[in-house]
Amino acid sequence: MVYENIDYQVSGRIAVIGLNRVPVNALSLDFVNEIIDALYQARDDDEVRAVVIASVLEKTFCAGLDLSVVNGVDGEGMRGFLDRLYLELNDVQYRLGKPTIAAVKGAARAGGxxxxxxxxxVIAGEGATFGYPEINVGLIPALHYVHLPRIVGRHRAFEYLFTGDDFGADVALDLGIINHVVPDDQVMGKAMEIAEKLAAKSPVVMKLGRDAYMRAVDTAYRRDVENVAETMRNVVATDDCREGLAAFMEKRPPKWQGS
Incomplete structure (x- = not known):
């Protein structure tokens, strides 16, 4: 399949999904659909034993939602988009049966x-930065309410989810949300090295083991994700969300109305 926003290639036993939607890999519905489709393609290819997701862009892994998707969209349209981003993207990863590695250089924000x-x-470069800035524009990082507290603890998660502050790769490593920090020019090399190591294992044992692992660590996950996705839909319907997005686009401070 030919993609507009993704460079998909298979190197040996490794599928590489290169995010390539200029200028900052902002997530539109078409882009999310291509990522999902590429993951299914990797799943269905018996020659592929592991998957690496990286960015073709030098300074950005993924900046999060394309705000034009949110600004002015009706509730049903937002429901469809969130179902793809929150549910389907995670469902395909959940059932992939093959290990996946994110190779992060530059900025990863929000939906990124x-x-x-x-x-x-997750392998990150020394210059990589992370963050959940949604709160600053009248949105919420809904999905991350589910899994970030499980990884880093309730209090540390609350700080980053509700202040919107960015943090570097060293902090991300300390929080436990990434595995390794390497020089920026070694990110893909490290990701491919680990992918090759995983690809060398028995594919049937890897699938059975990974499936069991995903079930063990994600008990009640989908129910919780559906809950926060509904909250996100409610947030998008508020006046403050519309004001936050307008203020961001117009490069001015938001004037919150409390409604």
Missing amino acids: MTVALSCNM
């Missing part, structure tokens, strides 16, 4: 964190 942290492992 969803793409990265849905993978089994």
Whole structure:
């Protein structure tokens, strides 16, 4: 299949999904659909034993939602988009049966964190930065309410989810949301090295083991994700969400109305 926003290639036993939607890999519905389709393609290819998700862009892994998707969309349209981003993207990872690694260089924000942290492992460059800035524009990082507290603890998760502050790769490593920090020019090399190591295992044992692992660590996950996705839909319907998005687009401070 030919993709508009993704460079998909198979190198040996490794499928590499290169995010390539200029200028910052902002997530539109078409882009999310291509990521999902590429993961299914890797799943269905018996020659592929592991998957690496990286960015073709030098300075950005993924900046999060394309705000034009949210700004002005009706509730049903937002429901469809969130179902793809929150449910289907995680479902395909959940059932992939093959290990996935995110190779992060540059900025990973908001929905970009969803793409990265849905993978089994995350390799980051020393210059990589992370964050959940949604609260600053009248949105919420809904999916991350589910899994970030499970990884880093309730209090540390609350700080980053509700202040919107960015943090570097060293902090991300300390929090336990990434596996390794390497020089920026070694990120893909490290990701491919680990992918090759995983690809060398028995594919049937890897699938059975990974399936069991995903079930063990994600008990009640889908129910919780559906709950926060509904909250996100309610947030998008507020006046403050519309004001936050307008203020961001117009490069001015938001004037919150409390409604």
